Amino acid sequence: xxxxxxxxxxATAESAxxxxxxxxxxxxxxxxxxxxxxxxxxxxxxxxxxxxxxxxCAQIEKLAGGGVxxxxxxxxxxxxxxxxxxxxxxxxxxxxxxxxxxxxxxMATVGGNxxxxxxxxxxxxxxxxxxxxxxxxxCPAIEGYNRMHSxxxxxxxxxxxxxxxxxVALAALDATVHLAGPGGARKVKLVDFHKLPxxxxxxETVLEPHELIVAVELPAPVTAYGKNWCYLKVRDRASYAFAxxxxxxxxxxxxxxxxxARLALGGxxxxxxxxxDAEKLMLGKAADEKTFKAVADAVMKPxxxxxxxxxxxxxxxxxxxxxxxxxxxxxxxxx
Numbered sequence: 001x002x003x004x005x006x007x008x009x010x011a012t013a014e015s016a017x018x019x020x021x022x023x024x025x026x027x028x029x030x031x032x033x034x035x036x037x038x039x040x041x042x043x044x045x046x047x048x049x050x051x052x053x054x055x056x057c058a059q060i061e062k063l064a065g066g067g068v069x070x071x072x073x074x075x076x077x078x079x080x081x082x083x084x085x086x087x088x089x090x091x092x093x094x095x096x097x098x099x100x101x102x103x104x105x106x107m108a109t110v111g112g113n114x115x116x117x118x119x120x121x122x123x124x125x126x127x128x129x130x131x132x133x134x135x136x137x138x139c140p141a142i143e144g145y146n147r148m149h150s151x152x153x154x155x156x157x158x159x160x161x162x163x164x165x166x167x168v169a170l171a172a173l174d175a176t177v178h179l180a181g182p183g184g185a186r187k188v189k190l191v192d193f194h195k196l197p198x199x200x201x202x203x204e205t206v207l208e209p210h211e212l213i214v215a216v217e218l219p220a221p222v223t224a225y226g227k228n229w230c231y232l233k234v235r236d237r238a239s240y241a242f243a244x245x246x247x248x249x250x251x252x253x254x255x256x257x258x259x260x261a262r263l264a265l266g267g268x269x270x271x272x273x274x275x276x277d278a279e280k281l282m283l284g285k286a287a288d289e290k291t292f293k294a295v296a297d298a299v300m301k302p303x304x305x306x307x308x309x310x311x312x313x314x315x316x317x318x319x320x321x322x323x324x325x326x327x328x329x330x331x332x333x334x335x
Contacts, residue, residue: 008051013180016052021210023048031107034116066220072111072213088221094231095169111213118160131157131201147308153269158201168266171274172248181211194271224252230326243267245316247323258282275299287328296320
């Protein structure tokens, strides 16, 4: 690990932003559950770390419109176990509890979860090529071992998959990310926060230099989504494994017909994959297997598999159908 210097920011986001802007090669650090691993492997080599754990943004604030504002420094464990979140946004709670281990969730923060990097083995192999680490060097995963990689939204420059569980649920819940930076505060929809690789896979988010995530906002809860929901994660083992495919599904059903729907996928794309067109396809349709299979086919129609992950296309379809069926049945014991 490269030697680095360290400083601790004060209680305001502005103090952290100013501290980072004054230091060359500086990174923010909070829980550090991903950043420290990257530093150990020399994938990321900061000259300076700005500790932001004292910044006052680790609480949940209920908003006048009925939504909530979640501080970026709130731990994944605290958020998952918050009574209001468990009651009104249960798909988020389940997604968080599906990620990593209890020990990591105790340290990991909401903002850090949004910023976590791919787990592609080629990205971590600093002796080899990777367009994310060395733009223009190539993407060995395309012709190499790509079992965990994307089937949607990838490009000829990068086929990595985004690793987060939390972000999949946030995408389904139409979350908004609050940012603070040298130019002031701004908001970005969660579905727009992460960027697809295109020709610049090294650019992973819309963050500007020195910007800091300060909160995530959820809109007022839809009552039905507290009952008709499912977060389904398909993985190689039941503990501490990243998703092959995951799905966050929420349904509002009246008279057997779907009034509104939310569907987002994980493990299949370089960013949390909100299936907005599929949501529209469900409106007014019967909440049954025929509808759900048609939705799954539509979502996976543009999918492109590679040598080792072609199975994800069929697995993705089955995961979508299963998640929607469980959500429609409102029986979480089935997951």
